[in-house]
Amino acid sequence: MRKRFYGALVLGSFLLAGGVVTSCSDYDDDINNLNQRVDAVEKTLNDLKAAIEKGVTINDIATTDNGIVIKTSKGDFTIINGTSQAGCTVEIGPNGTWVINGKDTGKPSKGADGEDGKDGIYYEPNAETNTWWKVEGDKKTDTGVSYLAEGTITAVYDKVNGELLLNGVEGYQGTLVISLTTGLKSLVFQPDFYYQGIEAMSVGTYNYTEKTVAKVNADDDFSKDAPTSLKGVAMSPGLVANYHMNPSNADINKIEKLSFISDDKDYTRSEGGVVKATVTSKEAKDGILTVHAQLTDGTIKDINTDGKVTVLALQANYKNAEEKVDTTITSDYAAVKAVDYNDMVLAHADATVDHTKHLYATAAEAIKNEAEYEIVWNHEGMDVAELVQTHYDDLSSGTSVHEAWDVNAKSGTVEKYGFEYSYELVGYHKGENKTSESAHAAMKGSVLRPQMPKDGKQQAFGAEQNQAEVNREPLVRVILRDKVSNKIASVGYIKFKIVDQAAESSVLLNAQFQFNDKYTVNCTENEHKLEIAWHDFEEDILAKLQELGISKEDFHTNFKLEGGNDDATQYDGVTATSQPATKKGIVKQTISDTGAEQTEIITWTLKNNEAYQLFKNNEAASVVVRYAKEIDATKHIYQYVYVTLTWTPSERNVTPAGKLADSDKIKEYWYATNKPTAGSGYSDIHANVETVGQIGANDEFKSDILNTFVGNDVTVSDVNSVYTAFQNDKLTKEFKFVDPQGTDLTPVTGNSGTQYEITVGKNGTVLYANIKGDLNKYEVVRLINQETPAAGKTIQQSVLEYVDNDVAKDILNYADHKDLDVKETFTAQLEIKPTNCDWVPFTLDNNKFFVKFLRPISIIDPNDNTFTDAETGGAKRDLTLKFVDWRDHNFDGTETKGHNYYEYYGVNKIECLEKDIKTDLNGTSGKFDKLLSSVTDKIKFHFTEPTYQEIQQGKNGIKHYFGTLLYENNGVTVGDFQIQVPFDVTYDWGTIRVYVVCKISKTQAN
Incomplete structure (x- = not known):
């Protein structure tokens, strides 16, 4: 038989429609239809199991008219009743008996009055047997009578074993067990910090001077209470390592063995053996496996002094469904850094950056100074743990740095390393008062509550509150204790003043809710809705407020969601002075009817584009809303309950x-x-x-x-x-x-x-x-x-x-x-x-x-323009040029296939730049580095330009005429030389400059 279920019935098992959903009519006689429904249920269950194997988490289970809906992080799965008829409800009737579907069963839900409450007999439904159990005082007996009509489907969440137990599922006999966890596939180390670029975790040695304190109470006079210092203690609680589990819903109960592989990686040298790490405990939350281990043997190496670094990898032996060890999973290696922490001292959680705002070290010191905190006489409870933190000297950097160890005592940080906080009221008297100042308050754990004493003595937590408490100043002693050795590491004192009205607004609670729904960007304005289920609201808000003495009725009546239920105001922090912030989507409150009562549900809705803007550069996004209770409207004093919603997508798909x-x-x-x-x-x-x-x-x-x-x-x-x-x-x-x-x-x-x-x-x-x-x-x-x-x-x-x-x-x-x-x-x-x-x-x-x-075209000098000096009338030559296009097609070649390329490319003008003619006269042959005009003015060179018509249609038998060159020498005879003549040829796509080299042969007969 499964034990330790998550509550019973309405409190944990999901008995539908406020208790039980039943099918109240005969089964459908159509066998084909039945088979189809059975197939549908099988498919739904198979899909659900497959989703769980991929790391899907169960968020809620809700009722429908004919079954249940299992809400997961990747969508909903619907399972129908054993018949296709409407569901029935279970409730307690006006006469105190159980009523099913409106019919009085006659069975009392509550026993008759009896001596000390032991003689009353009543009946209650049992989620494990689905039968009525008779309750007689401490004795419970199974009547064997089912409270479920034929075809009823029930869902029970076994939180211990991570299983969903379904009864009455169509097509199944007996109890269908669905594991809500899946097999561990990999472990990835979550670094505390980086040690010279290496992912690392710290192993701390906490050095403190042991202290002892006297036993105190709230009534007597302990105004001289102070700790006594003893000898020094070096406490090494071991290491705490965190690993991301893949998938995040892996069942750590199936890890048969956890062990560490250790090694020392070389830098240069080393002394001492390799340290050994022995796992002492483990826990998992939100996909993070936290492992506690003790270190034995060997030494932790230091890069700077040893030239080595100690590394650890976590190894998990994982059991399969048959409870056999069949898989060994090893994490990545992480460095281990030994760190000394000295001189732990208790301090205020609102301490400044230099961390010097410590608690008073003695009762006398606290008493003689002004009270550090005020608390209204009818306050239902202030959590002192939120006001306190621990400071120490951190030697990890080689120099001593005084810094905060934890955010506050409520954060749970010191507990991970073997320490714990405790709180107690310290009695003392002011003036002629016979009653201790501290007797005007009581503590439950870390919660301080003002209240009246009786006959000069403190009463139990929850006693009458009265304005007569005003101006009393209770004193609280805070102790930081080493749980390993049960020795006290630090002691501090805080004095409170009970006031008539709060001087300023205060924050009672910051409830935080995490969501891991995957996010994928798309180009629609589809909305994604995140919802705080009713049971989470009750557990994480209402129950915690009750610990502070604020009832559910008080919350419902007096605390209002700021900005309104349809679009709450969002804030930039969780302090009493936090200001409205730019909204990220819409946060609204709706009311859920759980059957027995109504409870708030908070939803956060983001359009896809809004979510993309948040997640494109960030792994998570948060919004903060708050409930406010008016304490003094004229002075704008309120009590706040903050709700922080954080969405950290398990898959963040933002980079298509x-x-x-x-x-x-x-x-x-x-x-x-x-x-x-x-x-x-x-x-x-x-x-x-x-x-x-x-x-x-x-x-x-x-x-x-x-x-x-x-x-x-x-x-x-x-x-x-x-x-x-x-x-x-x-x-x-x-x-x-x-x-x-x-x-x-x-x-x-x-x-x-x-x-x-x-x-x-x-x-x-x-x-x-x-x-x-x-x-x-x-x-x-x-x-x-x-x-x-x-x-x-x-x-x-x-x-x-x-x-x-x-x-x-x-x-x-x-x-x-x-x-x-x-x-x-x-x-x-x-x-x-x-x-x-x-x-x-x-x-x-x-x-x-x-x-x-x-x-488009290129023009080439064919190198056949040759002149002879001293010809009668001057030497004339028709200019020859070779035109080709971008395909190397010769304008005069066969590849033109009859097309006039000169016309197509629009060759329309050929100009000679006579003043820019260069020569190799009086220089190196073929080197045209001098203007002809600068060497001699006796040699002339003239060009007769062709017309457009002549270029296209030719002249004197020449198919395409490019103009005529005339060379004259009116000076003395010359030998062979060359000139370089620039021509600009214009066509459709601009002008191309081509350089034509003309060879001049020596003067005739010389």
Whole structure:
């Protein structure tokens, strides 16, 4: 029989609809329908078990009209009753008997009055047997009579064994047991700090002077009470290590053995053996396994002094379902750092940064000084543990640093290391008063409550309160005790003053609730709701307030959720002076009817975008709301109960990402970096003017990037399936120019020799150029839409359009289409930017590439322009030039297939820059480093320009006429020399400068 259930019936087992849900009609006779329902139940249970295996946690179990809903961190699972009929309710009727579905059973729920309460006989339902039990004083007897009608489903949570026990499940006989935990798969160390870059935990030695104190009470005079110091003590409680469990709901009861593997890792040298760590206890909470261990043998090494570091790894032997050891799980290694902590002293929890606000060391010192805290005469209980903390000298850094050990005594920090706090009232008398000041209060644990004495003596906690207590000053002694040796490490005294009214607002409680629902960003405004279940509200708020003497009725009546139940005000902290903060979603309060009574439920609702803004840079998000009780409205004095909701997603999916695979590119359109060979890599694409002879081609410079991708569209792959809103078919993609500033892509040089700075504008869709020092910018390239967008394409602005202006043309014509280095052919970098919603960045790997804008034509000197000096009338030669386009098609070759390339590319003008002619006269042959005019003015060179018609149609039998060169020498005879003549050839896409070398043969007959 399972023992120690989480309460009984309404308090722990989930007997539905306020107690029990029953099926009150006959079973359906339709066998097929029954089979379908059984299959559905089996599927639900299998899905639930699978979810638990993945680390899902059970948040709540609620009733429905025909069964139960098991609410988990990953969704709800519904299980129906044994029949398809409506449920029934169990309640206590007006005559005190149990009533099921409105029918009086006649069985009393409460015994008749008897002597000392032992003779009363009554009946109660038993969750384990599903039968009525007869209660006679301390004796309980099973009547064997079921309180459940046929088909009833009940759910009982066995908290000890981590199991959900279901009875009455359709298609199952007996009790169905579902484990709410799953097998441990891995352990990951949670570091306390980093020891020279290594994840580490500390092993402290707590050095203190032992103290003794006299026994005190609240009534007698102990005004001279003070601790007596004895000898020094060095207390080493061992280490405390924390590990993340995977999954977080792993059952630690199935860990048969925990042990540590230890080692010393070399730096340089070492002395002493390897330390041994023996596990003494373990506990798990919120997915964290905390292990306590004692260290024996060996020594803990120190990097600085030993050249070694001691490391530990936790090893867990885990049992399977058959209770056999079948799995050994080892954590990562963590460093161990020995730390000395000296001179522990009790202090106020609101101590300043320098940690000097200590408690008084003697009763006399506290008595003679002003009271440090005020408490209203009718206060239901102030928790002294929230006012106290411990300070010590931390020697871990090599120097002594006085600092706080814990946030306050309520935090549970010192308990992890073998210490504990205790509190007691110290009696003393003021003036002629016969009654001790401290007799006007009582303590329960750490809670101090003002109350009246009786006959001059303290009464038990909870006695009458009266304004006659005002101005009394009870004294509390706080002790920090070493639990291992039961020795006192520190003693301090606090004096309180009982006042008529609170001088300022106070905080009674800060209830904290954790949620671990996973979060995945998407592009909707779907809401995610986090809910504090009614039983959590009762356990963590109402029950704790009752410990402070505040009843549930008092809370319901007098404490109001600030801002209203539908949208509570959120605060920037949990102090009495905390201010409203920017809201994170909506926190509201609703009322849950648990059957016997009504209880608050708090929900926190966040839209997906709100959650993303919180989680994109943070692992957790919190909101704080508060309930307020008005103490003095005119003085604005209130008592506050804070509620802190923290969402730490077990999965935080906020970085959608994918990849642009090279396999999505058409290989033959792509090039390796700065390489001329197609298919050599996937770094570059080449943009060019329209091809001669294609339908509609008119020498426009437009290139559709999508033509280089498979299917003429960009496909994003390798997106994690969890990001449903960011799969390829959900993404909008854009091409954008990458800012070239700070790269080799700027500045660039034009054909004219002018240098230009390149910048990006219009949201990444235009490249601009400006002459250095000139603020006027000119468009060079822009991204435009396809003229006729293809259906289904996810990118519209995919066409690169080279702009027709003088600056753009100057840049385009700087280098031959074969000269592909970054500083030669004009190059731009682009990136593909996928989005679904503009507020969520999508990371795309391999998304950048380069585009090289190929000069449409090139002009080559054929090196056949030769002249002979002293010819009669001067030497004349028709200029010969070789024109090729970006494909190396010769304008006069067979590859033109009858098309006039000169006309298509708009070759319209050829000019000679006569003043810039250079020569190798009087120098090194072939080295043109002097202007001809600077060497001699007797040699003349003239050029007759061709007309547009002559270029296109030819002259004197020449198919394409480029002009005539005339050479004259009016001086003395000369030998062989050369001149370099610059020509500017103008066509549709600008001007190209070509240098023609003319050879001059020596003077005839000389």
